[in-house]
Amino acid sequence: MPLNIPRTIEWVENKVRLINQLKLPYALEYIETGDWRRVAEAIRTMEIRGAPAIGVAAAFALALATIHSSARTLSETLKELEECAEALKRTRPTAVNLFWAVSRVLDEARKAAEIEDLRKRVVETALMIQRIDEEANRMIGNYGEKLIENGDTVMTICNAGSLATSYYGTATAPLYVAQEKGTKFRVIALETRPYLQGARLTAWELKQAGIEVKVVTDNAIGIVMQKERVDLVITGADRITSKGYVANKVGTYPLALVAKEHGVPFYVAAPTSTFDLSIEKGEEIPIELRPSEEVTLMFGKRITPEGVDAIYYAFDVTPPKLITGIITEKGVLYPPFDKSIKRVLL
Amino acid sequence: MPLNIPRTIEWVENKVRLINQLKLPYALEYIETGDWRRVAEAIRTMEIRGAPAIGVAAAFALALATIHSSARTLSETLKELEECAEALKRTRPTAVNLFWAVSRVLDEARKAAEIEDLRKRVVETALMIQRIDEEANRMIGNYGEKLIENGDTVMTICNAGSLATSYYGTATAPLYVAQEKGTKFRVIALETRPYLQGARLTAWELKQAGIEVKVVTDNAIGIVMQKERVDLVITGADRITSKGYVANKVGTYPLALVAKEHGVPFYVAAPTSTFDLSIEKGEEIPIELRPSEEVTLMFGKRITPEGVDAIYYAFDVTPPKLITGIITEKGVLYPPFDKSIKRVLL
Numbered sequence: 001m002p003l004n005i006p007r008t009i010e011w012v013e014n015k016v017r018l019i020n021q022l023k024l025p026y027a028l029e030y031i032e033t034g035d036w037r038r039v040a041e042a043i044r045t046m047e048i049r050g051a052p053a054i055g056v057a058a059a060f061a062l063a064l065a066t067i068h069s070s071a072r073t074l075s076e077t078l079k080e081l082e083e084c085a086e087a088l089k090r091t092r093p094t095a096v097n098l099f100w101a102v103s104r105v106l107d108e109a110r111k112a113a114e115i116e117d118l119r120k121r122v123v124e125t126a127l128m129i130q131r132i133d134e135e136a137n138r139m140i141g142n143y144g145e146k147l148i149e150n151g152d153t154v155m156t157i158c159n160a161g162s163l164a165t166s167y168y169g170t171a172t173a174p175l176y177v178a179q180e181k182g183t184k185f186r187v188i189a190l191e192t193r194p195y196l197q198g199a200r201l202t203a204w205e206l207k208q209a210g211i212e213v214k215v216v217t218d219n220a221i222g223i224v225m226q227k228e229r230v231d232l233v234i235t236g237a238d239r240i241t242s243k244g245y246v247a248n249k250v251g252t253y254p255l256a257l258v259a260k261e262h263g264v265p266f267y268v269a270a271p272t273s274t275f276d277l278s279i280e281k282g283e284e285i286p287i288e289l290r291p292s293e294e295v296t297l298m299f300g301k302r303i304t305p306e307g308v309d310a311i312y313y314a315f316d317v318t319p320p321k322l323i324t325g326i327i328t329e330k331g332v333l334y335p336p337f338d339k340s341i342k343r344v345l346l
Numbered sequence: 347m348p349l350n351i352p353r354t355i356e357w358v359e360n361k362v363r364l365i366n367q368l369k370l371p372y373a374l375e376y377i378e379t380g381d382w383r384r385v386a387e388a389i390r391t392m393e394i395r396g397a398p399a400i401g402v403a404a405a406f407a408l409a410l411a412t413i414h415s416s417a418r419t420l421s422e423t424l425k426e427l428e429e430c431a432e433a434l435k436r437t438r439p440t441a442v443n444l445f446w447a448v449s450r451v452l453d454e455a456r457k458a459a460e461i462e463d464l465r466k467r468v469v470e471t472a473l474m475i476q477r478i479d480e481e482a483n484r485m486i487g488n489y490g491e492k493l494i495e496n497g498d499t500v501m502t503i504c505n506a507g508s509l510a511t512s513y514y515g516t517a518t519a520p521l522y523v524a525q526e527k528g529t530k531f532r533v534i535a536l537e538t539r540p541y542l543q544g545a546r547l548t549a550w551e552l553k554q555a556g557i558e559v560k561v562v563t564d565n566a567i568g569i570v571m572q573k574e575r576v577d578l579v580i581t582g583a584d585r586i587t588s589k590g591y592v593a594n595k596v597g598t599y600p601l602a603l604v605a606k607e608h609g610v611p612f613y614v615a616a617p618t619s620t621f622d623l624s625i626e627k628g629e630e631i632p633i634e635l636r637p638s639e640e641v642t643l644m645f646g647k648r649i650t651p652e653g654v655d656a657i658y659y660a661f662d663v664t665p666p667k668l669i670t671g672i673i674t675e676k677g678v679l680y681p682p683f684d685k686s687i688k689r690v691l692l
Contacts, residue, residue, distance in 0.1 A: 025651035157565075188657070191641070193539065193563040196649050199642070203654040215656045217539040217641055218565035219503075219597025223662035226599070227633065251565025253572070254600045257607060287573065295537070295563055296545070299645050303542050305371035308549040310561045311534070316569035 003176055003209040005162050008053050009060065011127060014067055016060045020047045021163060025204035034068055036061040036084055043091040043098070050164020051238065052133045052271075055097030058088045059126035062105045066122045077115050081122070082106065096239070100273070101129050130166045136271040137168035139329035144174025144234065144269055145181065147327075152185040152231040155224070155259075158192045158249035159201035160236020160269065170269040171236045172205070174327065179211050186212040188230065190251060193218055194295045194312065197249075218251050225262040233259045234327070237270035244320030244337025245282035250313055256322035265324040272328050275345055282317035290314050349522055349555040351508050354399050355406065357473060360413055362406045366393045367509060371550035380414055382407040382430055389437040389444070396510020397584065398479045398617075401443030404434045405472035408451045412468045423461050427468070428452065442585070446619070447475050476512045482617040483514035485675035490520025490580065490615055491527065493673075498531040498577040501570070501605075504538045504595035505547035506582020506615065516615040517582045518551070520673065525557050532558040534576065536597060539564055540641045540658065543595075564597050571608040579605045580673070583616035590666030590683025591628035596659055602668035611670040618674050621691055628663035636660050 006028065009018040016039055017032045031042055039061035042048045048057050065084040071077040085102045092098060108125040112118035148154060160171035168176055178185060187206055192198035199215045206213040216224055224230060233255060239247045246252070246268050259266040279285065295310035296302055304310065326333040326341075333340040352374065355364040362385055363378045377388055385407035388394045394403050411430040417423040431448045438444060454471040458464035494500060506517035514522055524531060533552055538544035545561045552559040562570055570576060579601060585593040592598070592614050605612040625631065641656035642648055650656065672679040672687075679686040 025654075026648075190565070191539070191649065191656075193537070193565060199649045199654075200651075204651045207651055207654055213654055215641065215650050215654060217596070217656075217658070218563065219536070219539060219600065220657070220659060220662075222599035222603070223596055223633065223659040224657065226628075226663060227659060228657070250563070250569055253568035254565065254604050257568070257603050258600050261603060282572075287569065295561065299647050301645050302372075303537065303545045304561050305546075305550045305553050308371075308545075308553055308559055308561060310537075310563075311566070311570065311574070312563070313566060313569040313573060316566075317572060 003179055005167065005176060005205065005209050008163050008166060009048060009056055011060055011063070011130070016057070016064060018042060018048050018057065019163065021049055021201065022047050025200050034064060036064040039064065040088055040091050043088070050159065051097040052165040053163065054092060055101035056126070056130045056133060056166050058098045059101040059105050059129045061088055062102065063123045063126040066109070066119045071115075074112065074115050074118060077118055078109060081109055097273070104129065133166040133271070134168065136329035137165055137170060137173045140170055140269050140271065140327050141168055141173030141177035143332050144267070144327040145177035147232060147265070147267065148174060148178040148183055148185055149231070150184050153188060153229055154185060155188045155190070155230050155233045155255070156202060157190040157198060157235050157251050157255055159197035161202050161205045163201050163205055164236070170271065171234045172202070173269065174234060175206065175211060176209060179209055186214065188214050188216055188224060188228070190218050190221070190255070191215050192249060192251060221255050221258045225258055225264060230262070230264050233264060233266045234269055237268045237274050238315060239285055240268070240270060240275045240326065240341070241279045241281065241285065242275070242277045242338060242341060243280045244323060244326065244335070244341060245285065246318045246323065247282070247285045247287070247315045248318065250316050253316040253318045256318045260322050266322060267325050267327055268323055269327040272330060272345055275341060277345060282319060285317055287316070288314045349525055351513065351522065351551065351555050354509050354512060355394060355402055355476070357406055357409070357476070362403070362410060364388060364394050364403065365509065367395055367547065368393050371546050380410060382410040385410065386434055386437050389434070396505065397443040398511040399509065400438060401447035402472070402476045402479060402512050404444045405447045405451050405475045407434055408448065409469045409472040412455070412465045417461070420458065420461050420464060423464055424455060427455055443619070450475065479512040479617070480514065482675035483511055483516060483519045486516055486615050486617065486673050487514055487519030487523035489678050490613070490673040491523035493578060493611070493613065494520060494524040494529055494531055495577070496530050499534060499575055500531060501534045501536070501576050501579045501601070502548060503536040503544060503581050503597050503601055505543035507548050507551045509547050509551055510582070516617065517580045518548070519615065520580060521552065521557060522555060525555055532560065534560050534562055534570060534574070536564050536567070536601070537561050538595060538597065567601050567604045571604055571610060576608070576610050579610060579612045580615055583614045583620050584661055585631055586614070586616060586621045586672065586687070587625045587627060587631065588621070588623045588684060588687060589626045590669060590672070590681070590687060591631065592664045592669065593631045593633070593661045594664065596662050599662040599664045602664045606668050612668060613671050613673055614669055615673040618676060618691055621687060623691060628665060631663055633662070634660045
């Protein structure tokens with residue numbers, strides 16, 4: 001049975017249609033636009049978020065720019081496209097997929113012989129980027145689904161869901177495939193302070209798909225494993241080193257540590273594009289330190305006394321010794337990760 | 347130099363004066379009343395919270411009841427007092443200190459020979475309960491202070507602070523004594539979802555006392571130990587078994603696990619009245635499961651989609667193998683805890 005998983009971003013009749021994620025879970029509203037600047041705005045203001053989804057959005061923005069361009073020559077069109085690419089790269093500085101998608105589209109555009117050819121190449125490349133992402137997630141789902149059994153409880157953190165990608169998500173793909181196959185299981189989603197992506201986004205999209213989901217505060221990881229049966233943890237990843245150190249949303253590392261202590265298998269789901277073979281150790285991954293206000297202000301209300309700031313690292317690093325397996329579109333990788341990662345990627 | 351630590355609750359000219367903790371950290375407002383029902387109301391609505399503070403409040407409420415009683419005979423006065431005690435016991439069902447304080451006052455009242463003697467005994471017992479709590483905390487502070495060195499960073503969770511007790515707090519007592527002695531250190535307070543006692547209360551009272559404090563989200567325990575130097579963790583406790591299993595605010599157990607992984611000493615600060623020698627294992631401690639809405643509603647705004655509930659255990663259990671020492675008013679207890687606890691308590 002096909003699940004009700006709304007499309008995060010689509011290319012519809014030369015326009016882009018995307019879910020305004022800032023409105024979730026309160027309302028499902030779409031932004032539909034033919035203006036690439038509006039898509040750039042959506043990336044900057046986090047109306048769309050999640051590294052793969054941002055990559056697709058940037059590629060679609062470039063496609064809109066070429067289609068609605070009034071440039072008369074090929075070189076003028078290409079120049080416009082490059083200016084648009086620069087503007088897009090300034091929207092979010094950290095999402096690797098955005099830079100990758102923009103380069104890929106530009107490379108293809110530069111091969112064009114004339115304007116119409118350029119437009120065709122850009123639109124097709126953008127659609128291909130979306131398709132590749134969706135297919136990788138579907139494969140992650142197929143491999144990961146085998147880990148989920150009837151009656152299982154699966155924990156996850158943040159939103160490595162369909163909303164963060166073109167479709168299916170990474171950590172959520174095994175859940176969706178299991179649900180399609182009729183497996184009965186439930187999910188416990190960590191709320192994931194400060195942005196509450198678990199409570200707002202993961203809970204919303206799983207509920208849409210008919211999957212049973214409960215939310216817990218981030219500090220509940222210990223008592224939930226003490227009191228409830230948890231069979232499996234699946235998280236996403238923002239970057240994985242050649243030795244299998246995983247940078248992901250802050251809170252992933254303590255979750256892995258508690259899972260290990262309780263003998264609960266801990267899986268990371270990520271496409272192979274998430275691997276960074278240029279680095280080995282966790283300490284080499286740059287960890288983004290974000291503004292204090294993102295923690296101290298909730299719904300515009302201050303939660304700390306005036307003059308007391310927060311320290312807000314947006315990610316943490318889980319060492320390979322705590323990871324049972326890494327679910328990729330090419331199969332599940334197992335320890336020793338330095339070997340299994342190289343085998344699949346090189 | 348005396349610190350600026352506001353008094354949580356005081357007996358002033360036959361009235362009770364207490365800080366309205368629901369207004370913190372936005373405003374420091376006091377409730378002053380001669381009516382024991384108003385004190386009961388303050389306990390029920392959490393205007394005053396923290397097990398030791400609730401015990402003192404209940405004792406003071408009984409004192410108000412006898413002082414402002416219009417009963418003409420000793421037996422009438424005692425009957426009124428017992429009715430008042432029953433009403434107080436219904437305010438918060440879980441705080442052990444409340445029941446202990448109420449029994450202690452009633453036992454003393456029953457020894458009275460006439461009305462004036464009863465009033466005197468009740469007021470004196472209530473004041474003694476407050477004094478004993480404050481003295482125990484001061485001793486915890488003296489023992490615990492020796493663990494804090496110049497330049498240290500100390501982490502804590504929730505509010506086991508002065509606001510939760512008569513004065514000084516339990517986990518905060520070593521910090522206050524160190525500050526009085528001029529030791530330079532800083533504190534990282536976990537915000538402690540869902541009620542944010544760390545962000546709202548601990549940050550507020552430490553700042554009042556001139557102690558440097560930063561707040562982090564509860565899921566930051568891993569990355570903070572990966573990126574910042576943390577020298578010491580001190581938490582409070584709600585109940586400690588004869589073998590040293592510690593029930594405390596949800597999030598304490600993962601914090602202890604991360605501390606152990608990073609070689610950071612993990613101390614629990616609690617008066618000996620927190621020990622429950624009738625049970626041995628962690629599983630024997632009842633863990634309060636509270637309403638979903640306390641997690642899903644923040645400042646009255648829903649954070650999960652309609653139809654998605656939370657699982658909210660208010661406490662978790664830290665096993666003795668993760669605990670470096672337990673700071674009591676009789677000294678610091680070290681492993682093996684089954685022996686050191688018995689030595690001090692029996």
